[in-house]
Amino acid sequence: MTEKLFYEDPYICEAQCEVEDVIEKDGKFEIVLKSTPFYPEGGGQPSDLGYIDNIKVEYVYEEKETIYHVTSERPTGKFVKCKVDSERREDHIQQHSGEHLMSAAFFRLYKVSNAGFHLGNDYVTIDIQMKDMTEEMINKAEIEANSYIFRNEEVKTYFLTKDEALKLPLRKEIKAEGTIRIVQMGENIDYSACCGTQVRRTGEVGLIKIIKWEKYKGMTRVYIKCGLRALKDYQLKHNYITEIARGFSVEDSAVIEKIKNNNEEIASLKKQVNNLYSKIAYSExxxxxxxxASELICVEYEEEDFDFLDKLYExxxxxxxxxxLxxxxxxxxxxxxxGDFEVKCGKFFKDNLKEFNGRGGGNxxxxxxxxxxxxxxxxxSEYIKKSQKNSKAI
Structure with a gap:
């Protein structure tokens, strides 16, 4: 059994650890330490990355309570220096705890659970077991989740037997057996079984922002960013809005109305251009x-686009x-x-087009x-013309 230092301190990223075993497997080395600050993949959370004595740790996983650190090199000493990527760890802590708070908000407001979540490189997805979610419901849940952050309540983690755990007001059914790790957020915000790293107080999540949602397999998939990810997302979008507003010479608050007016003007101009184009095509x-001079009209246009050819054809x-054309x-x-000619246009293309580096088809x-x-x-074009003349189609 590997001692999990990250349960004692969720922010621990450096430690001197004793090597217990090194297993060579599939061209890699799997290092087993007596204790480790490295979190293994599990519970929807990706594994930590980092270094063991300057050897890059590529992946970390757990099997039967033993944690394996996968590397491309074998460490030489009995004791090694472990250094976890602290930015990645802190990001995962914010995202994972943010997911707990967001799921708790949906549960408290609408009595629905999440069927699962995924912590990705760019955002977190939560599958909420409700099919028809409205924008108003989404906004209300987002405000509720952030209120838990602002309260800055203590987050506790502890181990219980399954029977003991079932006595708690759990948000979600426990499927695991044996000893259960409970994450308790505040006095009554959320109780969940979870093996992931978590914040010490809800305020450390910083911010939760829902960036989009969609229907997914009879549920609603919600996409969120938490903490520093949410801040960076806000900064990026704020820069976009600032640039757009500057381009339109309006205040940020007037951007939407300006775009709406521009779109209406563009639609009107397109209609006018389309009508003019149709008149030109008719005249042509x-x-x-x-x-x-015959029943064959073969003509090419330098500047006109295919839309013009389409109108000409009509x-x-x-x-x-x-x-x-x-x-x-x-x-x-x-x-x-x-339709008065024997040639079948689509078949002619199918039989000959590839020889001329063309792609297309028709009827x-x-x-x-x-x-x-x-x-x-x-x-x-010349080949079509000659083939029609040779076949005496015209």
Whole structure:
């Protein structure tokens, strides 16, 4: 059994420890110490990382009450200096304790438990056993959880038998057997079975911020950031808002209204441009029909995009022409007809397009493709033209 120094002091990150065993396994070394400050992965919390005598600790896990420190080198001495990554440890403490407080808030307000949580590198997710959560409920739970932080109540941890633990007002059912470690937050904030590292007082969590939530497998998955993570997130988003406000020459509080007004103006301008584009396409279609020397219209456009080709097609789709329209700007080509010709556009593309470095497809009357370069598109356009002439389709 490894003595867990992190239970005596959750912030301990350095210690002189005695080596009990070193096991070589799969090209790695698994170091067993008589005592350790390194927290092993478990209870939803990732393992600590750091160094043992300047040897990098890559992973830490526990099996049958023995903790194994995985490294790429073997330590040489009987006693070693352990140094845990303190920033990572303190971050995990804030996130894990923050999860307890957030889950406690949902439980107190709505009598729902969490089905599990995950402590990731960027955020913590909590799966709350409630399907339909409203924004008002989310905001209320966030305020409730932060009120526990502001009260700065003591956090106690202790071990009980399962029978003793079941007498407590536990938030969540205990599935483990044997000796149970209880984390008690305040006098009545939260009682939970947990093996993770925790703050000594709720105030040490600093802050809890819900960054988003979504429906997930009949529950609600809540994403949170706690402590320093929450502060950094606020700083980043505050900088975004400041830059946006500066760009609009308005106060921070006026940014949303300014964006709303701009979006309405852009939508109106897009509508006007679209109408104008349609008129230009109609005029261009009339010109193509007037100047057509055969039932094949093959034309490419330097500046117009594929949307213009689409509008042009709408003006010509019922006319008796085979259309080969291409946009140099977008490197896209449209091949179509009104249905009076035998050629099947989609099949023609499927049979020939790959030879010209193109990708696309379509149906019998219309197909479209995009190309890696202008040259390939032009060669394919010429190939279509020749194939239609040779087949006497026109």
């Amino acid at each position: 279609a009339e010109k193509l029909i007037k100047n057509a 003006c010509l789709k019922d006319k008796k022409f085979i259309l080969i 291409s946009s140099i700007r977008d490197k896209k080509l449209l091949f179509a007809h009104n 019998d009357k219309r197909a479209q493709a995009n190309f890696q370069d202008e040259t390939s598109m032009r060669k394919f």
